[in-house]
Amino acid sequence: MFxxxxxxxxxxxxxxxxxxxxxxxxxxxxxxxxxxxxxxxxYEAVSVALGVPRxxxxxxxxxxxxxxxxxxxxxxxxxxTNVSCMILGAEKLADFLKSRYGLEPGxxxxxxxxxxxxxxxxxxxxxxxxxxxxxxxxxxxxEQYIAEILEKYT
Amino acid sequence: MEKVLLKNIDNPNSADINEYRKTGGYSSLTKAxxxxxxxxVDEVKKAGLRGRxxxxxxxxxxxxxxxxxxxxxxxxxxxxxxxxxxxxxxxPILEKNPHLLIEGMVIxxxxxxxxxxxxxxxxxxxxxxxxxxxxIAQAYESNMLGDNIAGRxxxxxxAVHQGAGAYICGEETALIESLEGDKGQPRIKPPFPVNVGVxxxxxxVNNVETLSNxxxxxxxxxxxxxxxxxxxxxxxxxxxxxxxxxxxxxxxxPMGTSLRDIIYSHxxxxxxxxxxxxxxxxxxxxxxLPPDKIDCPMDFVNMPKHGSMLxxxxxxxxxxxxxxxxxxxxxxxxxxxxxxxxxxPCREGTGWxxxxxxxxxxxxxxxxxxxxxxxxxxxxxGKTFCPLGDGAASVVQNFIKHFRPEFEEHIRTKxxxxxx
Ligand SMILES: Cc1cc2nc3c(=O)[nH]c(=O)nc-3n(C[C@H](O)[C@H](O)[C@H](O)COP(=O)(O)O)c2cc1C
Ligand code: SF4
Ligand code: FES
Numbered sequence: 001m002f003x004x005x006x007x008x009x010x011x012x013x014x015x016x017x018x019x020x021x022x023x024x025x026x027x028x029x030x031x032x033x034x035x036x037x038x039x040x041x042x043y044e045a046v047s048v049a050l051g052v053p054r055x056x057x058x059x060x061x062x063x064x065x066x067x068x069x070x071x072x073x074x075x076x077x078x079x080x081t082n083v084s085c086m087i088l089g090a091e092k093l094a095d096f097l098k099s100r101y102g103l104e105p106g107x108x109x110x111x112x113x114x115x116x117x118x119x120x121x122x123x124x125x126x127x128x129x130x131x132x133x134x135x136x137x138x139x140x141x142x143e144q145y146i147a148e149i150l151e152k153y154t
Numbered sequence: 155m156e157k158v159l160l161k162n163i164d165n166p167n168s169a170d171i172n173e174y175r176k177t178g179g180y181s182s183l184t185k186a187x188x189x190x191x192x193x194x195v196d197e198v199k200k201a202g203l204r205g206r207x208x209x210x211x212x213x214x215x216x217x218x219x220x221x222x223x224x225x226x227x228x229x230x231x232x233x234x235x236x237x238x239x240x241x242x243x244x245x246p247i248l249e250k251n252p253h254l255l256i257e258g259m260v261i262x263x264x265x266x267x268x269x270x271x272x273x274x275x276x277x278x279x280x281x282x283x284x285x286x287x288x289x290i291a292q293a294y295e296s297n298m299l300g301d302n303i304a305g306r307x308x309x310x311x312x313a314v315h316q317g318a319g320a321y322i323c324g325e326e327t328a329l330i331e332s333l334e335g336d337k338g339q340p341r342i343k344p345p346f347p348v349n350v351g352v353x354x355x356x357x358x359v360n361n362v363e364t365l366s367n368x369x370x371x372x373x374x375x376x377x378x379x380x381x382x383x384x385x386x387x388x389x390x391x392x393x394x395x396x397x398x399x400x401x402x403x404x405x406x407x408p409m410g411t412s413l414r415d416i417i418y419s420h421x422x423x424x425x426x427x428x429x430x431x432x433x434x435x436x437x438x439x440x441x442x443l444p445p446d447k448i449d450c451p452m453d454f455v456n457m458p459k460h461g462s463m464l465x466x467x468x469x470x471x472x473x474x475x476x477x478x479x480x481x482x483x484x485x486x487x488x489x490x491x492x493x494x495x496x497x498x499p500c501r502e503g504t505g506w507x508x509x510x511x512x513x514x515x516x517x518x519x520x521x522x523x524x525x526x527x528x529x530x531x532x533x534x535x536g537k538t539f540c541p542l543g544d545g546a547a548s549v550v551q552n553f554i555k556h557f558r559p560e561f562e563e564h565i566r567t568k569x570x571x572x573x574x
Contacts, residue, residue, distance in 0.1 A: 016313040018353055024335030025318055052335070063337040063494075065319030066277045078278075082239040083438060084396040086484055087476050120321065120488055121239035121438075122278045125396035125468070126403045135280035 002045045006030050010049055020050045028061050037068040065120075073108045073115035075153040078132040081118050084125035093129055094118065096143045101150070113153070155382070158370045158390045159363060160406045163250040169285050171292040174253040180298055182369035186261040187306045191221065194265035198368075200376025202388040207233050207324075207361030208437070208465050210387065210454030216358055219348040220266055223356040228268040231333065231352065231359045232259060234275040234282075235317055235324035238437035239488060240468035243392035243404050244362035248275070248282040251366070252289035256312065258368035260298060263310040266358055271312040273362075274329050277319045286314050321492035325540050326359040328494065339496045340540040363392055383409030387453035391467055398425040398473035410451040416469060417448065428473040432557070436465025438485050439545035441552035442478075462552075477572045479564050482553040483511040489546035500543030503534040507550055519565035524554060527561075 002010065010030055014023045027046045028038070035042035038061055047054040061067045077097065081090045094116075097103040103116040124130035127139030131146075138149050162168045162177055174180070186194055199214035220228060232255065236244045247255055259271050275283055290312055293299040301309045315333050317323050323332045327341035330352045351357020367389055371379050380388045391409040393416055396402050400422030407420065413435055417423065424430050430445040435452065441462040443450075450460035457464045472481065490504040510527055513519055527550050534547040554561060564570060 016311075019334070021335040022333065022353075025332065026316065029316065029318070060335065060337055063320065064277075064317075065491075067318055081484070082488060083434070083481055083484055084240055084470055087397055087472060087481070119278070120491065121237065121241070123236055123242040123245050123276070125240050125242050125470070126394060128396060128402075132278065132280075137281065 001041075002030070002034060002049055006034050007049065014050075021052060023050060024052060024057065024060055025064075028057065028067055032068055037071050071108070073113055075113060075134055076115050076117060076132075077103065077150070078117045078119045078122065080120070080122045080124070080128070080130050082121040082125075084121070085129040088128045090129040090141075093131075093141055093143065093146060096146065100143075100147070114150070155390065155406070155408055157406050159251070159254070159366050159392055160246060160404070161251070161254075163246055168250045169252050169289060171253055171289065171296060171298075174251075178373075179253055179369075180257055182372040183257050183260055183298065184304060186264055186368075186372045187304055187308055189264075191265045191267055194261065194372070195221065197371055197376040198265070201367075201371045201379040202376075202386075203364065203367055203371065203379075204387055204389075204454055205361055206363035206367075206391070206467075207359075208238070210464065213360065213364060216348060216360075217262075217266055219346070220268075220356045220358045223349050225349075225354075225356050226267075227270055227355055228266055229352050229355055229357040230259060230263050230266055230268040230271040231326075231329065231357060232271065232273040232365055233324060233326065233329060233359050233361045234273050234279075235321075235329060236276055236279075236362070236466075237321040237324045237492075238439060238466045238468060239485075240396055240434060240437045240470045241394060241466040242396075243394040243467060245279065245282065246392075246404050247362050247366050248279065249285050252282075252286050253293065254366045254369060255286075255362055256289060256293050256298070258365040259312060260293075260303065260310050261368045261372060262358070262360070262365055264308055268358070269309045269311065271310060272333060272352075273312070273314045274323070274333060275314050275316050276323075277317045283314055283316055290314070320494075321488075322494045322540075322542060325542065328540070329359060330357065337494070339494045342539070384451060384453050384456070386455040391452070393452065393467045393469060395421050395469045395471065397469075397471035398428065398476075399423075399471045400425055410453040410456065413443070413448040413450050413452055413469065416452065417471060421471075424471065424473050426473075428475070430471065431474045431476055432472045432478060432481075434468075434470040434472075435462050437468040438470070438488065439542075439549065440465040441548060442556060444556045475572060477515075477570045478553060478557045478560050479511065479515050479570065482550060483508065483515045485549050486511050486546060489542065489549070493542065493546075497539040497543065499534045499537045500539070500546065503530055503543065504546045506530045507534075507546065511550075514561060514564050515570075517564075517568035517570075519568070521565065523565055524558060524561050528554060 031042040204210040323338035328338040332338040486508040531547040
């Protein structure tokens with residue numbers, strides 16, 4: 001079940017849409033935040049809160065790349081490897097994340113600190129290569145800069 | 155040229171309503187609220203404004219269709235999905251100039267007699283979400299949004315809807331599905347969204363940049379606006395340049411500025427003085443151009459005459475160190491990943507193309523693979539439900555059209571000559 005705060009938040013969001021179903025994407029985001037990833041409890045909570053069948057919630061959630069269906073690290077490193085980033089060295093950075101931190105796409109570090117997600121373009125092509133760590137943008141990346149950035153996330 | 159869309163973005167507080175007001179912000183709205191909806195549509199028609207989301211559709215025409223439909227309420231949706239690789243032009247408006255967009259949306263809402271608006275914002279812009287939500291709250295507080303805007307009895311409500319990482323949701327009918335809480339799979343057209351859109355109501359979908367032109371059109375009038383840029387495609391345009399370029403970034407220039415001028419006059423030329431090898435002029439779905447084809451005016455009407463498309467104005471510059479087989483392969487990986495799976499030619503075809511390109515790139519290409527690629531692409535082209543599939547096919551066709559020897563050399567030598 002959702003926490004009190006989550007239910008309140010969802011009610012506010014729900015009021016912005018003419019149907020309960022409209023609030024499904026935001027509700028899945030809230031569930032992901034509350035439960036860490038989209039576990040069956042998370043699906044159940046969304047289903048009950050909006051009156052949408054569980055199978056529908058699952059069907060919609062699995063369509064979108066930013067919903068997480070398995071446990072992830074505390075911090076999610078989202079590295080873009082699309083063309084503008086690739087031609088400026090993004091693949092070497094992915095190799096660096098692997099050799100230095102043991103991070104592989106979709107994987108999680110043994111200490112549970114980081115997960116890596118390979119992204120399509122994140123709209124930072126002019127300052128490529130770029131990544132998001134959780135909600136924070138980092139641009140003009142180098143190996144050394146990545147090492148400095150990741151220090152900040154414990 | 156005076157900056158319209160990127161005005162004030164160097165001011166660190168540009169996203170604040172008071173700063174926006176200091177330089178005339180929301181005065182166009184006041185002016186527009188005194189006009190009849192039809193008068194606003196007429197100004198937009200005189201301005202010749204075309205949609206900036208990729209297709210260049212005339213805005214006034216779309217609006218007239220929606221206005222003619224008798225159903226209410228009507229919805230105005232702002233397409234802030236900005237997913238086309240290479241594109242980062244809407245981001246400065248969303249993060250630095252959110253009130254310009256909000257003002258543009260309220261003016262457009264009035265023109266359409268639409269009472270509700272949503273900004274469909276891609277999930278990958280979390281910062282923009284906070285900024286937009288704050289700006290919307292400020293606009294409500296100062297009565298620029300709500301049930302009785304500026305005391306003139308006009309109603310418009312606005313909210314942000316966050317996407318969740320699906321490129322296809324930038325396609326307007328997929329966007330509508332996603333806003334309704336479903337998978338983002340395109341709908342069959344007709345009916346068009348202007349008649350049967352979100353929640354089955356008349357719906358206009360316009361891009362962030364498109365809507366952000368409205369305050370300026372109202373300010374200076376449609377006729378004056380039409381003098382900027384090229385006659386068939388007036389107005390200022392945001393071009394975003396990335397890759398091997400000295401000064402990458404978002405540039406506001408008159409529509410129709412040539413690709414050569416953008417690269418060499420405005421952006422300082424190729425990084426490190428190297429040679430240009432190829433340019434993707436309008437985002438990854440648009441046809442790649444070789445260096446001798448860059449004397450083309452970057453607008454919706456002229457680019458097709460020069461073998462490409464304006465798309466989202468996202469210029470990706472590649473120097474001689476780049477392996478184009480690899481770029482093409484990466485592009486197809488993207489399309490395969492983003493194919494929504496609704497129709498077979500795209501769902502299966504993008505996977506086939508990716509896999510053949512992958513083996514060529516890995517030195518396992520077979521003789522005849524280039525023709526095989528063209529054959530698969532030909533079986534996708536024109537046979538898909540939405541333009542994503544065509545885009546994927548056209549990427550392969552155009553890389554081969556201009557750079558076939560490079561593909562063949564990869565197959566023959568089983569290696570890459572450039573090692574990019
Ligand atoms: C696969 C696909 C992706 C698209 N992505 C976007 C996008 O990210 N942003 C956008 O404004 N338009 C995008 N479009 C175009 C929209 O469908 C629509 O034409 C546009 O939002 C209309 O706004 P405009 O008339 O102001 O350009 C996309 C179209 C397709 C087929
Ligand atoms: S062309 Fe591709 S993205 Fe478009 S509907 Fe078909 S499968 Fe979906
Ligand atoms: S290609 Fe990496 S941010 Fe656009």
